[in-house]
Amino acid sequence: MNIELRQPDVGQKTRLKVIDVDIHPKSAMEDLQPYLAKRWWDHYKTFGARTRQGFLKGFPYPKSQPFASRRDSWPPGGGLPASDLNFMKQQYLDLYPIEYAIMNPLSPTGQGDQNDEFSAAMAVAANEFQLDGWHERDGRLLASVVVPYEDGEASRAEIRRRAGDKRFAHVLLKSRTNELLGKRRYWPIYEAAVEAGLPVGIHVFGTSGRPASNTGWPSFYIEDMTEHASCCQAQVVSLILEGVFERYPDLKIVMVEAGFAWMPPLGWRMDKHWKTLKSEVPHLKRAPSEYLREHFWVSTQPMEEAEEPDHLMETMTWVGFDHIMFASDYPHWDFDDPLLALPPALDQERRSKVLSENARALYRLD
Amino acid sequence: MAGHVVASVDEIPPGTRKLVDVNGRAIVVFNLSGDFFALNNRCPHRGGSLCDGIQTGLVESKVPGEYCYSRPGEMVKCPWHGWEFDIRTGKSWCDPARLRVRQYPVSVKSGTELVEGPHVAETFPVRVENNYVVVEA
Numbered sequence: 477m478n479i480e481l482r483q484p485d486v487g488q489k490t491r492l493k494v495i496d497v498d499i500h501p502k503s504a505m506e507d508l509q510p511y512l513a514k515r516w517w518d519h520y521k522t523f524g525a526r527t528r529q530g531f532l533k534g535f536p537y538p539k540s541q542p543f544a545s546r547r548d549s550w551p552p553g554g555g556l557p558a559s560d561l562n563f564m565k566q567q568y569l570d571l572y573p574i575e576y577a578i579m580n581p582l583s584p585t586g587q588g589d590q591n592d593e594f595s596a597a598m599a600v601a602a603n604e605f606q607l608d609g610w611h612e613r614d615g616r617l618l619a620s621v622v623v624p625y626e627d628g629e630a631s632r633a634e635i636r637r638r639a640g641d642k643r644f645a646h647v648l649l650k651s652r653t654n655e656l657l658g659k660r661r662y663w664p665i666y667e668a669a670v671e672a673g674l675p676v677g678i679h680v681f682g683t684s685g686r687p688a689s690n691t692g693w694p695s696f697y698i699e700d701m702t703e704h705a706s707c708c709q710a711q712v713v714s715l716i717l718e719g720v721f722e723r724y725p726d727l728k729i730v731m732v733e734a735g736f737a738w739m740p741p742l743g744w745r746m747d748k749h750w751k752t753l754k755s756e757v758p759h760l761k762r763a764p765s766e767y768l769r770e771h772f773w774v775s776t777q778p779m780e781e782a783e784e785p786d787h788l789m790e791t792m793t794w795v796g797f798d799h800i801m802f803a804s805d806y807p808h809w810d811f812d813d814p815l816l817a818l819p820p821a822l823d824q825e826r827r828s829k830v831l832s833e834n835a836r837a838l839y840r841l842d
Numbered sequence: 843m844a845g846h847v848v849a850s851v852d853e854i855p856p857g858t859r860k861l862v863d864v865n866g867r868a869i870v871v872f873n874l875s876g877d878f879f880a881l882n883n884r885c886p887h888r889g890g891s892l893c894d895g896i897q898t899g900l901v902e903s904k905v906p907g908e909y910c911y912s913r914p915g916e917m918v919k920c921p922w923h924g925w926e927f928d929i930r931t932g933k934s935w936c937d938p939a940r941l942r943v944r945q946y947p948v949s950v951k952s953g954t955e956l957v958e959g960p961h962v963a964e965t966f967p968v969r970v971e972n973n974y975v976v977v978e979a
Contacts, residue, residue, distance in 0.1 A: 540924050547921030548894035811922055816888055 492828070494814045495835035496577040497645075497775050498679070498732050498803035499568070501610050501617065502559040503602070505584050511601035519594055526590040528654070528685030536688075537697035541809040549807035557807040561613055568806045569616060572814050575832060576841055577804075578618045578645045579606055580679045580732060585622045587650055588683040595624035599634050603644075611643050618839070620648035620677060626684060628664035635665065639672035645839045646675040646730060650682030651704065657711045658718030666724045675728040675773070675838060678711065680704040708734040709742050716746065716767045719759035728838065730773045733805060737780035740794040743768045769796055773838060775803035776830065777812040789821055797826045801835045843947075843978045851950060851973040854878070857915055861893040864979045869946060871975060872897075872929045874916055879929050880977045881918070882944040886934075890922035892943065898926065900935075947978040 509517055529536055541547055543557055549567065551560035558564055569577065586598020599622045606619035621638045623631035631647075638644045647669045655661065657678070669676045681704075687693040688703040690710060708731055721727060743765030750757070750764050760767075774795060782788040792800060804812050818827055835841065848862040848871060859872040861883060868883035870893040883892050899914040917926045917935065926935040932945035953970040968974060 541921070546890075547896065548891060809922060809924060813888055 492573055492815070493575050493832040494573050494802060495575050495832040495839075495841065496804045496806070496814070497677075497730065497801045497835055498580050498777065499577045499617075499806045500558055500582055500808060501561075501564065501579050501606075502556045502807075503581065503584065503605050503609060504556075504559070507605050507609055508584060508598070508601040511604040512597055516594055516597040519591070523591075525584060525586070525594075527588050527683035528590055529683045536693070537700045539697065539809070544809055545807045546809055546811055561610070564807070565614070568804070569614065574616055574814075576616050576618055576645075576835070576839075577806075578620060578677075578835075578839075579610060580620050580648055580677065581606065581622060582650075582679070582681065586624060587622060587648075588626065588652075588685075589624075592624060592627045592630065596627060596630040596634070598622075599624045599630075600637070603634070603638065607643055618645040618841075619643050620646055621674065622648050623665060625649045625662065625665060626654050628661050632664035632668040635668035635672055635674065639668075639674075644674065646677040647672075649676060649678045650684075651678050651680045651707050651711055651734065652682030652684055652686045652688070653711075654684040654686065656714035656718075658714030658716070658720055660718075663720070663723070666720055666727050670724045670726045673840075675730050677730040677732050678708070678734075679732040680708065680734050704734050705738045709738055712739075712742065712768065712772065713746060713764075715771075716764045717757055717760070719757070721767045721771050722759050722761060727771060728773065729771055730775065730801070730838070732775045732803065733777060734774065735778060735780050736774040736795050736800070737782070737788070737791045739768065739772075739774070740791055743794075769799070773799045773801060773834070775801050776817060777803040777805045778810050779812075779817070785819060785821055788819055792819075797829055798834055798837075800830050801838070802831045845949075845951075845976045845978050847951075847956060847968060847974050848977050849975045851975060854975065857897075859893060859897070859918075862977070864946075864977055867979060868893075869977060869979060870918075871948065871977065872918070874929060877930075878948040878950065878975050880946040880948045880979075881927070881929065881932055882946075884943075885920040885922065885925060885927075886941055886943055887920065887923060887925045890920040890925075892918050892920060892927070894921040895919045896921075897929070900928075949976050949978075950974065951976050 545557035549557035551563040581602050585602040586595040589595040602622040610617045611619055621635055621644050623634050625631055688700045746764035846864045849860055854860045854873045856873050856875050859870050861870050869880050870883045872879045885892055895918050897915045898917050898919050900912050902910045916929050918929055919926045927943050932943040934941040950973050953968050953972045956968045
Protein backbone atom coordinates (compact mmCIF):
# COMPACT_ATOMS: atom_id res chain seq x y z
CA MET A 477 0.00 0.00 0.00
CA ASN A 478 2.98 2.34 0.39
CA ILE A 479 3.44 4.16 -2.90
CA GLU A 480 6.19 5.81 -4.85
CA LEU A 481 5.65 9.51 -5.32
CA ARG A 482 6.12 11.39 -8.59
CA GLN A 483 7.68 8.97 -11.00
CA PRO A 484 10.69 10.40 -12.84
CA ASP A 485 8.89 11.22 -16.04
CA VAL A 486 7.34 14.54 -15.04
CA GLY A 487 9.88 16.48 -17.06
CA GLN A 488 9.54 14.43 -20.18
CA LYS A 489 5.87 15.30 -20.45
CA THR A 490 6.66 18.93 -21.13
CA ARG A 491 8.68 20.58 -23.85
CA LEU A 492 10.08 23.06 -21.39
CA LYS A 493 13.81 23.15 -20.92
CA VAL A 494 15.36 24.30 -17.72
CA ILE A 495 18.75 25.80 -17.02
CA ASP A 496 19.07 26.16 -13.27
CA VAL A 497 21.58 28.77 -12.14
CA ASP A 498 21.75 27.71 -8.49
CA ILE A 499 22.10 24.21 -7.08
CA HIS A 500 24.24 23.05 -4.18
CA PRO A 501 25.87 19.66 -4.56
CA LYS A 502 27.56 18.88 -1.27
CA SER A 503 31.14 17.88 -0.81
CA ALA A 504 32.96 16.87 2.36
CA MET A 505 36.43 18.00 3.42
CA GLU A 506 37.57 14.43 2.72
CA ASP A 507 36.48 14.91 -0.91
CA LEU A 508 38.79 17.90 -1.19
CA GLN A 509 41.75 16.26 0.57
CA PRO A 510 43.31 14.80 -2.62
CA TYR A 511 43.52 18.32 -4.05
CA LEU A 512 45.06 19.90 -0.95
CA ALA A 513 48.79 19.91 -0.27
CA LYS A 514 49.69 18.01 2.87
CA ARG A 515 50.63 21.31 4.41
CA TRP A 516 47.03 22.56 4.09
CA TRP A 517 45.42 19.31 5.12
CA ASP A 518 47.54 19.36 8.27
CA HIS A 519 46.56 22.99 8.78
CA TYR A 520 42.92 22.04 8.51
CA LYS A 521 43.30 19.11 10.90
CA THR A 522 45.18 21.29 13.36
CA PHE A 523 43.30 24.59 13.21
CA GLY A 524 40.09 23.82 11.35
CA ALA A 525 38.31 26.28 9.14
CA ARG A 526 38.30 29.73 10.73
CA THR A 527 35.47 31.74 9.31
CA ARG A 528 34.93 35.28 10.53
CA GLN A 529 31.81 34.70 12.55
CA GLY A 530 31.03 33.81 16.12
CA PHE A 531 30.23 30.17 15.55
CA LEU A 532 33.05 27.97 14.34
CA LYS A 533 30.68 25.10 13.80
CA GLY A 534 27.22 25.44 12.40
CA PHE A 535 25.40 28.53 11.32
CA PRO A 536 24.85 31.91 12.98
CA TYR A 537 21.09 31.28 12.84
CA PRO A 538 19.13 28.04 13.07
CA LYS A 539 18.06 27.10 9.57
CA SER A 540 14.43 26.30 8.92
CA GLN A 541 15.24 22.62 8.39
CA PRO A 542 18.40 20.61 9.21
CA PHE A 543 21.31 21.67 6.95
CA ALA A 544 18.85 24.16 5.44
CA SER A 545 17.68 21.28 3.28
CA ARG A 546 14.43 19.77 2.13
CA ARG A 547 13.62 17.01 4.57
CA ASP A 548 13.05 14.63 1.70
CA SER A 549 16.50 15.33 0.22
CA TRP A 550 18.54 13.12 2.56
CA PRO A 551 19.87 10.28 0.39
CA PRO A 552 18.39 6.90 1.39
CA GLY A 553 21.90 5.43 1.30
CA GLY A 554 23.20 7.96 3.83
CA GLY A 555 25.20 11.16 3.61
CA LEU A 556 24.20 14.80 3.49
CA PRO A 557 21.58 16.22 1.12
CA ALA A 558 22.88 16.54 -2.45
CA SER A 559 25.97 14.47 -1.68
CA ASP A 560 24.76 11.49 -3.72
CA LEU A 561 24.59 12.06 -7.48
CA ASN A 562 22.25 9.17 -8.16
CA PHE A 563 19.70 10.33 -5.64
CA MET A 564 20.05 13.92 -6.86
CA LYS A 565 19.32 12.70 -10.39
CA GLN A 566 16.29 10.79 -9.22
CA GLN A 567 14.94 13.62 -7.13
CA TYR A 568 15.86 16.58 -9.30
CA LEU A 569 18.05 16.37 -12.40
CA ASP A 570 16.08 13.59 -14.12
CA LEU A 571 12.70 14.39 -12.57
CA TYR A 572 12.62 17.75 -14.35
CA PRO A 573 13.86 18.66 -17.84
CA ILE A 574 17.20 20.02 -16.60
CA GLU A 575 19.60 20.87 -19.42
CA TYR A 576 22.24 22.41 -17.22
CA ALA A 577 22.54 23.26 -13.55
CA ILE A 578 25.16 25.62 -12.19
CA MET A 579 26.81 24.46 -9.01
CA ASN A 580 27.42 27.15 -6.40
CA PRO A 581 29.34 25.36 -3.63
CA LEU A 582 28.81 27.04 -0.27
CA SER A 583 30.95 24.94 2.06
CA PRO A 584 33.54 23.70 2.38
CA THR A 585 35.15 26.17 0.00
CA GLY A 586 37.44 28.23 2.22
CA GLN A 587 35.66 31.43 1.15
CA GLY A 588 35.78 33.98 3.94
CA ASP A 589 38.39 32.05 5.92
CA GLN A 590 40.67 34.17 8.07
CA ASN A 591 43.77 32.54 6.62
CA ASP A 592 44.13 33.93 3.10
CA GLU A 593 46.50 31.23 1.91
CA PHE A 594 44.33 28.43 3.23
CA SER A 595 41.37 30.14 1.56
CA ALA A 596 43.24 30.20 -1.76
CA ALA A 597 44.26 26.53 -1.48
CA MET A 598 40.69 25.54 -0.62
CA ALA A 599 39.33 27.40 -3.66
CA VAL A 600 41.58 25.37 -5.97
CA ALA A 601 40.47 22.14 -4.28
CA ALA A 602 36.78 23.07 -4.38
CA ASN A 603 37.08 23.82 -8.09
CA GLU A 604 38.93 20.60 -8.88
CA PHE A 605 36.35 18.57 -7.00
CA GLN A 606 33.46 20.23 -8.84
CA LEU A 607 35.02 18.90 -12.04
CA ASP A 608 36.07 15.41 -10.93
CA GLY A 609 33.36 14.76 -8.39
CA TRP A 610 30.40 16.19 -10.28
CA HIS A 611 30.84 17.52 -13.80
CA GLU A 612 32.73 14.51 -15.12
CA ARG A 613 30.00 12.23 -13.76
CA ASP A 614 27.12 14.33 -15.13
CA GLY A 615 27.92 16.88 -17.81
CA ARG A 616 24.80 18.90 -17.00
CA LEU A 617 26.46 20.08 -13.80
CA LEU A 618 28.52 23.18 -14.54
CA ALA A 619 31.11 24.45 -12.11
CA SER A 620 31.63 27.86 -10.54
CA VAL A 621 35.08 29.33 -10.16
CA VAL A 622 35.27 29.53 -6.38
CA VAL A 623 37.68 32.34 -5.52
CA PRO A 624 39.21 33.39 -2.19
CA TYR A 625 37.55 36.76 -2.69
CA GLU A 626 39.07 38.60 0.25
CA ASP A 627 42.38 38.32 -1.60
CA GLY A 628 42.00 40.00 -4.99
CA GLU A 629 45.29 38.81 -6.46
CA ALA A 630 44.83 35.20 -5.38
CA SER A 631 41.35 35.34 -6.87
CA ARG A 632 42.72 36.68 -10.12
CA ALA A 633 45.18 33.77 -10.26
CA GLU A 634 42.43 31.22 -9.74
CA ILE A 635 40.23 32.78 -12.44
CA ARG A 636 43.16 32.76 -14.86
CA ARG A 637 43.76 29.10 -14.06
CA ARG A 638 40.20 28.33 -15.18
CA ALA A 639 39.98 30.79 -18.10
CA GLY A 640 38.83 29.14 -21.33
CA ASP A 641 37.54 26.04 -19.55
CA LYS A 642 33.92 25.73 -20.68
CA ARG A 643 33.09 23.54 -17.71
CA PHE A 644 33.02 26.69 -15.56
CA ALA A 645 29.97 28.96 -15.85
CA HIS A 646 30.80 31.91 -13.64
CA VAL A 647 33.04 33.23 -10.89
CA LEU A 648 31.49 32.76 -7.46
CA LEU A 649 31.47 35.33 -4.67
CA LYS A 650 29.26 35.54 -1.62
CA SER A 651 27.41 38.69 -0.67
CA ARG A 652 28.64 39.32 2.87
CA THR A 653 32.18 40.33 2.06
CA ASN A 654 34.56 42.08 4.40
CA GLU A 655 34.28 45.37 2.52
CA LEU A 656 31.84 46.62 -0.08
CA LEU A 657 32.43 44.93 -3.40
CA GLY A 658 33.02 48.19 -5.27
CA LYS A 659 36.25 48.80 -3.32
CA ARG A 660 39.46 48.56 -5.32
CA ARG A 661 40.77 45.52 -3.45
CA TYR A 662 38.19 43.42 -5.33
CA TRP A 663 38.83 44.85 -8.79
CA PRO A 664 41.36 42.16 -9.80
CA ILE A 665 38.43 39.72 -9.61
CA TYR A 666 36.41 41.75 -12.09
CA GLU A 667 39.35 42.31 -14.39
CA ALA A 668 40.15 38.59 -14.53
CA ALA A 669 36.50 37.65 -14.99
CA VAL A 670 36.15 39.99 -17.95
CA GLU A 671 39.42 38.67 -19.45
CA ALA A 672 38.10 35.12 -19.09
CA GLY A 673 34.69 36.06 -20.46
CA LEU A 674 33.00 34.87 -17.27
CA PRO A 675 30.10 36.55 -15.45
CA VAL A 676 30.51 37.05 -11.71
CA GLY A 677 27.84 35.39 -9.57
CA ILE A 678 27.22 36.81 -6.11
CA HIS A 679 25.42 34.26 -3.97
CA VAL A 680 23.86 35.45 -0.73
CA PHE A 681 25.44 34.61 2.66
CA GLY A 682 29.13 34.68 3.49
CA THR A 683 31.25 34.62 6.59
CA SER A 684 33.65 37.52 6.17
CA GLY A 685 32.70 38.95 9.52
CA ARG A 686 29.82 41.19 8.58
CA PRO A 687 26.42 40.79 10.21
CA ALA A 688 23.28 40.11 8.26
CA SER A 689 21.98 43.64 8.69
CA ASN A 690 23.80 46.89 8.05
CA THR A 691 23.23 47.76 11.70
CA GLY A 692 24.41 44.69 13.54
CA TRP A 693 23.41 41.12 14.27
CA PRO A 694 19.67 40.46 14.19
CA SER A 695 17.94 37.94 16.41
CA PHE A 696 16.19 35.61 14.01
CA TYR A 697 16.76 33.47 10.93
CA ILE A 698 13.84 35.22 9.29
CA GLU A 699 15.88 38.44 9.57
CA ASP A 700 18.95 36.68 8.20
CA MET A 701 16.85 35.74 5.16
CA THR A 702 15.15 39.10 4.77
CA GLU A 703 18.32 41.15 5.13
CA HIS A 704 19.90 39.56 2.06
CA ALA A 705 18.01 42.24 0.19
CA SER A 706 19.62 45.08 2.14
CA CYS A 707 23.08 43.52 1.92
CA CYS A 708 22.78 43.05 -1.82
CA GLN A 709 21.46 46.56 -2.29
CA ALA A 710 24.57 47.93 -0.58
CA GLN A 711 26.77 45.78 -2.84
CA VAL A 712 24.96 46.86 -6.00
CA VAL A 713 25.18 50.53 -5.02
CA SER A 714 28.89 50.17 -4.28
CA LEU A 715 29.67 48.39 -7.56
CA ILE A 716 27.82 51.02 -9.57
CA LEU A 717 28.89 54.18 -7.75
CA GLU A 718 32.55 53.22 -7.43
CA GLY A 719 32.66 53.11 -11.22
CA VAL A 720 33.37 49.40 -11.63
CA PHE A 721 31.29 49.25 -14.80
CA GLU A 722 33.00 52.26 -16.34
CA ARG A 723 36.34 50.54 -15.73
CA TYR A 724 35.05 47.10 -16.86
CA PRO A 725 32.23 47.74 -19.35
CA ASP A 726 31.96 44.04 -20.22
CA LEU A 727 31.47 42.94 -16.62
CA LYS A 728 28.27 41.03 -15.96
CA ILE A 729 27.02 40.36 -12.44
CA VAL A 730 24.50 37.72 -11.43
CA MET A 731 22.77 38.23 -8.09
CA VAL A 732 21.95 34.73 -6.89
CA GLU A 733 19.23 34.05 -4.32
CA ALA A 734 18.83 37.72 -3.52
CA GLY A 735 15.31 38.30 -4.85
CA PHE A 736 14.84 41.34 -7.04
CA ALA A 737 11.76 43.34 -6.02
CA TRP A 738 14.12 45.77 -4.29
CA MET A 739 15.78 46.68 -7.56
CA PRO A 740 13.37 49.21 -9.12
CA PRO A 741 13.15 51.52 -6.07
CA LEU A 742 16.91 51.23 -5.59
CA GLY A 743 17.41 52.45 -9.15
CA TRP A 744 15.00 55.32 -8.57
CA ARG A 745 16.71 56.32 -5.37
CA MET A 746 20.21 56.26 -6.85
CA ASP A 747 19.03 58.27 -9.84
CA LYS A 748 17.40 60.91 -7.66
CA HIS A 749 20.55 61.46 -5.63
CA TRP A 750 22.78 61.27 -8.69
CA LYS A 751 20.98 64.21 -10.26
CA THR A 752 22.17 66.49 -7.47
CA LEU A 753 25.34 64.74 -6.32
CA LYS A 754 26.91 63.57 -9.54
CA SER A 755 29.91 65.88 -9.20
CA GLU A 756 30.98 63.60 -6.34
CA VAL A 757 31.12 60.63 -8.72
CA PRO A 758 32.14 62.20 -12.04
CA HIS A 759 33.41 58.82 -13.28
CA LEU A 760 29.79 57.82 -13.84
CA LYS A 761 28.70 58.67 -17.36
CA ARG A 762 25.13 57.54 -17.08
CA ALA A 763 22.32 57.41 -14.58
CA PRO A 764 23.01 54.68 -11.97
CA SER A 765 19.84 52.78 -12.89
CA GLU A 766 21.20 52.30 -16.40
CA TYR A 767 24.19 50.36 -15.06
CA LEU A 768 21.83 48.41 -12.87
CA ARG A 769 19.69 47.28 -15.77
CA GLU A 770 22.56 46.63 -18.13
CA HIS A 771 25.10 44.85 -15.94
CA PHE A 772 23.00 42.86 -13.47
CA TRP A 773 21.16 39.60 -13.90
CA VAL A 774 19.04 38.08 -11.15
CA SER A 775 17.96 34.56 -10.23
CA THR A 776 14.38 33.73 -9.34
CA GLN A 777 14.53 31.75 -6.13
CA PRO A 778 13.31 33.00 -3.70
CA MET A 779 11.13 35.45 -5.56
CA GLU A 780 9.16 37.98 -3.61
CA GLU A 781 5.45 37.17 -3.52
CA ALA A 782 3.42 40.30 -4.17
CA GLU A 783 -0.13 40.62 -2.84
CA GLU A 784 -1.20 41.75 -6.30
CA PRO A 785 0.27 39.43 -8.95
CA ASP A 786 0.45 42.40 -11.35
CA HIS A 787 2.93 44.11 -9.07
CA LEU A 788 5.36 41.23 -9.40
CA MET A 789 4.99 41.32 -13.18
CA GLU A 790 5.67 45.07 -13.22
CA THR A 791 8.76 44.54 -11.12
CA MET A 792 9.99 41.81 -13.46
CA THR A 793 9.37 44.11 -16.40
CA TRP A 794 11.52 46.82 -14.80
CA VAL A 795 14.35 44.37 -14.09
CA GLY A 796 14.00 43.10 -17.65
CA PHE A 797 12.71 39.74 -18.83
CA ASP A 798 16.08 39.18 -20.51
CA HIS A 799 17.87 39.42 -17.17
CA ILE A 800 15.89 37.03 -14.95
CA MET A 801 17.04 33.40 -14.71
CA PHE A 802 15.47 30.42 -13.02
CA ALA A 803 17.10 29.00 -9.90
CA SER A 804 15.88 26.09 -7.78
CA ASP A 805 18.35 26.20 -4.87
CA TYR A 806 18.16 22.39 -4.70
CA PRO A 807 18.44 20.75 -2.14
CA HIS A 808 17.69 23.62 0.20
CA TRP A 809 14.43 23.91 2.09
CA ASP A 810 13.23 26.91 0.11
CA PHE A 811 13.64 24.98 -3.15
CA ASP A 812 11.62 26.22 -6.12
CA ASP A 813 10.01 23.67 -8.42
CA PRO A 814 10.81 24.64 -12.06
CA LEU A 815 7.33 23.71 -13.21
CA LEU A 816 5.44 25.50 -10.45
CA ALA A 817 7.51 28.42 -9.23
CA LEU A 818 7.06 31.02 -11.95
CA PRO A 819 3.99 33.29 -11.92
CA PRO A 820 1.10 31.79 -13.92
CA ALA A 821 0.73 35.12 -15.76
CA LEU A 822 4.04 34.59 -17.61
CA ASP A 823 3.40 33.86 -21.28
CA GLN A 824 5.26 31.07 -23.05
CA GLU A 825 7.92 33.33 -24.53
CA ARG A 826 8.83 34.99 -21.25
CA ARG A 827 8.61 31.70 -19.38
CA SER A 828 11.06 30.11 -21.74
CA LYS A 829 13.43 33.07 -21.43
CA VAL A 830 13.42 32.85 -17.66
CA LEU A 831 13.59 29.05 -17.50
CA SER A 832 16.46 28.61 -19.94
CA GLU A 833 17.11 31.08 -22.74
CA ASN A 834 18.50 33.96 -20.70
CA ALA A 835 20.98 31.65 -18.99
CA ARG A 836 21.84 30.02 -22.30
CA ALA A 837 22.71 33.44 -23.73
CA LEU A 838 24.56 34.78 -20.69
CA TYR A 839 26.63 31.66 -20.11
CA ARG A 840 27.03 30.91 -23.82
CA LEU A 841 25.67 27.39 -23.49
CA ASP A 842 25.12 25.73 -26.82
CA MET B 843 -17.26 9.04 -2.50
CA ALA B 844 -16.63 5.49 -1.53
CA GLY B 845 -15.05 4.04 1.56
CA HIS B 846 -11.60 2.53 1.08
CA VAL B 847 -9.98 0.26 3.58
CA VAL B 848 -6.40 1.54 3.74
CA ALA B 849 -4.83 -0.08 6.78
CA SER B 850 -5.46 -2.05 9.88
CA VAL B 851 -5.51 0.09 13.02
CA ASP B 852 -2.37 -1.69 14.31
CA GLU B 853 -0.40 -0.46 11.31
CA ILE B 854 -0.73 3.20 12.32
CA PRO B 855 -0.05 3.44 16.07
CA PRO B 856 -0.68 6.78 17.83
CA GLY B 857 1.84 9.43 16.78
CA THR B 858 2.56 7.83 13.42
CA ARG B 859 1.27 8.25 9.88
CA LYS B 860 1.03 6.20 6.73
CA LEU B 861 1.02 7.16 3.09
CA VAL B 862 -1.64 5.31 1.11
CA ASP B 863 -2.87 5.22 -2.45
CA VAL B 864 -6.60 5.61 -2.96
CA ASN B 865 -7.46 5.29 -6.64
CA GLY B 866 -4.23 7.03 -7.64
CA ARG B 867 -4.54 9.73 -5.00
CA ALA B 868 -1.73 9.98 -2.47
CA ILE B 869 -3.30 10.38 0.95
CA VAL B 870 -1.51 10.48 4.27
CA VAL B 871 -3.33 9.04 7.27
CA PHE B 872 -2.34 10.29 10.74
CA ASN B 873 -3.11 8.80 14.13
CA LEU B 874 -3.31 11.52 16.80
CA SER B 875 -3.79 9.76 20.14
CA GLY B 876 -6.21 7.29 18.63
CA ASP B 877 -8.05 9.73 16.34
CA PHE B 878 -7.43 9.21 12.64
CA PHE B 879 -7.17 12.01 10.08
CA ALA B 880 -6.55 11.78 6.36
CA LEU B 881 -5.00 14.62 4.32
CA ASN B 882 -4.09 14.92 0.69
CA ASN B 883 -0.35 14.30 0.62
CA ARG B 884 0.37 17.21 -1.72
CA CYS B 885 1.16 20.52 -0.05
CA PRO B 886 -1.14 23.18 -1.55
CA HIS B 887 1.70 25.72 -1.49
CA ARG B 888 4.22 24.23 -3.92
CA GLY B 889 3.54 20.52 -3.97
CA GLY B 890 5.88 19.09 -1.33
CA SER B 891 5.06 15.62 -0.03
CA LEU B 892 3.57 16.06 3.47
CA CYS B 893 4.33 12.49 4.57
CA ASP B 894 8.02 13.44 4.44
CA GLY B 895 7.50 16.34 6.85
CA ILE B 896 7.87 16.36 10.61
CA GLN B 897 4.96 16.52 13.02
CA THR B 898 5.32 19.39 15.40
CA GLY B 899 3.24 21.37 17.87
CA LEU B 900 1.58 24.74 17.93
CA VAL B 901 3.72 27.64 19.10
CA GLU B 902 1.80 30.77 20.02
CA SER B 903 2.71 34.05 21.60
CA LYS B 904 0.33 36.67 22.98
CA VAL B 905 3.11 39.21 23.44
CA PRO B 906 6.85 39.15 22.66
CA GLY B 907 8.63 37.15 25.33
CA GLU B 908 5.70 34.91 26.24
CA TYR B 909 5.47 31.62 24.42
CA CYS B 910 2.99 28.81 24.60
CA TYR B 911 3.65 25.38 23.11
CA SER B 912 0.63 23.16 22.82
CA ARG B 913 -0.83 20.27 20.85
CA PRO B 914 2.50 18.45 20.29
CA GLY B 915 2.50 16.37 17.12
CA GLU B 916 -0.73 17.84 15.78
CA MET B 917 0.80 20.07 13.10
CA VAL B 918 2.51 18.67 10.01
CA LYS B 919 5.29 20.76 8.54
CA CYS B 920 5.93 20.51 4.79
CA PRO B 921 9.44 19.13 4.11
CA TRP B 922 10.09 21.86 1.54
CA HIS B 923 9.15 25.37 2.60
CA GLY B 924 7.93 24.53 6.07
CA TRP B 925 4.28 25.47 5.72
CA GLU B 926 2.46 24.05 8.72
CA PHE B 927 -0.98 22.47 8.62
CA ASP B 928 -3.30 21.52 11.43
CA ILE B 929 -3.75 17.78 11.02
CA ARG B 930 -7.20 17.96 12.65
CA THR B 931 -8.55 20.51 10.16
CA GLY B 932 -6.17 20.65 7.21
CA LYS B 933 -5.93 24.43 7.66
CA SER B 934 -2.58 26.15 7.27
CA TRP B 935 -1.18 27.95 10.27
CA CYS B 936 -0.18 31.05 8.31
CA ASP B 937 -3.23 31.54 6.12
CA PRO B 938 -6.01 29.30 7.47
CA ALA B 939 -8.79 31.00 5.52
CA ARG B 940 -7.21 30.62 2.10
CA LEU B 941 -4.72 27.77 2.21
CA ARG B 942 -5.67 24.36 3.45
CA VAL B 943 -4.94 20.76 2.59
CA ARG B 944 -7.86 18.69 1.42
CA GLN B 945 -9.09 16.50 4.20
CA TYR B 946 -10.92 13.20 3.77
CA PRO B 947 -13.34 11.66 6.28
CA VAL B 948 -11.88 8.68 8.12
CA SER B 949 -13.52 6.09 10.28
CA VAL B 950 -12.51 2.92 12.07
CA LYS B 951 -14.57 -0.13 11.24
CA SER B 952 -14.42 -3.63 12.60
CA GLY B 953 -13.59 -6.50 10.33
CA THR B 954 -17.09 -7.85 10.91
CA GLU B 955 -18.70 -4.65 9.57
CA LEU B 956 -16.39 -4.61 6.58
CA VAL B 957 -17.06 -8.17 5.58
CA GLU B 958 -20.76 -7.33 5.50
CA GLY B 959 -20.08 -4.34 3.21
CA PRO B 960 -20.62 -1.88 1.59
CA HIS B 961 -16.94 -0.93 1.91
CA VAL B 962 -14.52 -1.98 -0.77
CA ALA B 963 -11.37 -3.79 0.20
CA GLU B 964 -10.41 -5.64 -2.94
CA THR B 965 -6.69 -5.37 -2.38
CA PHE B 966 -6.75 -5.65 1.37
CA PRO B 967 -7.13 -8.84 3.37
CA VAL B 968 -9.77 -8.16 6.03
CA ARG B 969 -10.09 -10.31 9.12
CA VAL B 970 -13.18 -10.16 11.26
CA GLU B 971 -11.20 -9.98 14.49
CA ASN B 972 -9.30 -6.78 13.51
CA ASN B 973 -10.21 -3.10 13.22
CA TYR B 974 -9.53 -1.12 10.06
CA VAL B 975 -9.05 2.46 8.95
CA VAL B 976 -11.51 3.48 6.23
CA VAL B 977 -10.98 6.63 4.15
CA GLU B 978 -13.91 8.18 2.26
CA ALA B 979 -12.49 9.48 -1.00
